[in-house]
Amino acid sequence: DGELPVPESRVLLLNPPGKKLYLRDYYCSKVSQADYLNAPIDLLFASGQLRDCAQVELIDAVAESLESEDCIDRVAAFQPELVLGLIASVSYPEDLNFYRRLRERTGGRIVLSGDILRQDPEQRLRQLPFASALLHDFSSPALRRYLQGCRRPEDLPGLTFRAGNAIAQGPPAALRGADFQIGVPMHALFTKLSYRHPFVKSRRFATVLTDFGCPYRCNFCVMPGLGWKLRQLESVTQELQELRALGIREIFFLDQTFGLSRPRTRQLLAVLRRLGFGWVCFGRPDLLEPRLLREMSAAGCHTMILGLESGSERILEAAEKDYGLAEIERGFQSCRQAGIRTVATVVLGLPEETEETFQRTLELLDRLRPDFASFNVAVPRMTTPLRQRALRLGLIEEGLEVMDQSGSPVSMPSLHLSREQIGRLKRKAVRHFYGRPGFLLRRLEALMQEGGRAEWVSHVRQGAALARGLFS
Secondary structure (H helix, E strand, C coil), rough: CCCCCCCCCCEEEEECCCCCCCCCCCCCCCCCCCCCCCHHHHHHHHHHCCCCCCCCEEECCCCCCCHHHHHHHHHHHCCCCCCEEEEEEEHHHHHHHHHHHHHHHHCEEEEEEEEHHHHCHHHHHHHHCCCCEECCCCCCCCHHHHHCCCCCHHCCEEEEEEEEEEEEECCCCCCCCCEEECCCCCCCCCCCCCCEECCCCCEEEEECCEECCCCCCCCCCCCHHHHEEEEEEHHHHHHHHHHHCCCCEEEEECCCCCCCCCCHHHHHHHHHHHHHCEEEEEECCHHHCCHHHHHHHHHCEEEEEEEEECHHHHHHHHHHCCCCCCHHHHHHHHHHHHEEEEEEEEECCCCCCCHHHHHHHHHHHHHHHHCEEEECCCCCCCCCCCHHHHHHHHHCCCCCCCCCCCCCHHHHHHHCCCHHHHHHHHHHHHHHCCHHHHHHHHHHHHHHHHHHHHHHHHHHHHHHHHHHHHCC
């Protein structure tokens, strides 16, 4: 952008403490259902924006198991000019208390990023006197420009900030457009921390995002409201090369639908083949061409996370998934034929959910036999069409702010089931899927054939945490 570097600036990237294992990143906060925790992508992107114009430090109090006072002591010792902190719907009361205390102790500028801030940001900033600004699009160059003194709203897309006694708001960041550039994230700050994920095959892995948002319209998801933009492939390639040099061999791609731009994807696959990574990604079952899956497998993809969501055509249609049960079955079958493991994501408790539709979902899982499944409950997230629909149907109150897709607690009933019933069905689904002897035997056989020590440890750890959540 032509700004002069300001190397004396000190910026702290902060994931605050929490009473639970919170995942606050990518405007989609939740409690970890087992024991998984990946590097927050908001902070990773910010490190790429700032690496050549500031001294950047990271405190991830969740990954480091820091108590609030110890975390505040660490922040004060660093004396940052600016703190970029995560804040989340799932932990909002805790976060408010923490940032109030942090501001009282340090007095520095605090910029916040998180799902709860995206709706009515000007009003939200008025409610948060300890915050100097709110960042609504971490792919925007606004944070870098704000750090370097820019206060022209038109030059700060996706940022709401205090301008004297007034509040100013930059324009919405571009929802779609040409490739965007963020700089290469400073993974060395993150790889030293204790991140873990049940589907990666190595203890040391890195989270990478090659695009931003999603072009599809699933109405329970925040991603359609973010638009869809692609990162410059040159920057992604440099990032992967730096990760290789750091000794990282496993990648968790956070793209919501990996491989949407086919020519670009094939260029990326060539890089991945050359560098020799193993990797996990998200996908849509209706887009899984057998040829592309074979190419992905050859380039190191061993696991895909796919949106099954429900075994009811009616629920899929109401959720605007734009695919049905036939496409779901073909997608999972194609992955199996390509030798790629599958993770089925399920959303329980959407407005049309009944005992019958729940049973259809279990039957579909039994037919597909995915390698893993992730069971979530519907949450009326800020800015989503589902939230507006839930308000119209009287399923939630206007002021609902704290919510968690892991179901602790369930945020809303369906038209036919209470919150308590949905919670029971979710626990039943987990027991049904993971407690079957057939599943346990298949996982044991797979681990005996190809699982390394890290994967054995991960499965034991994640399984124990899942069991604690079910029966505590």
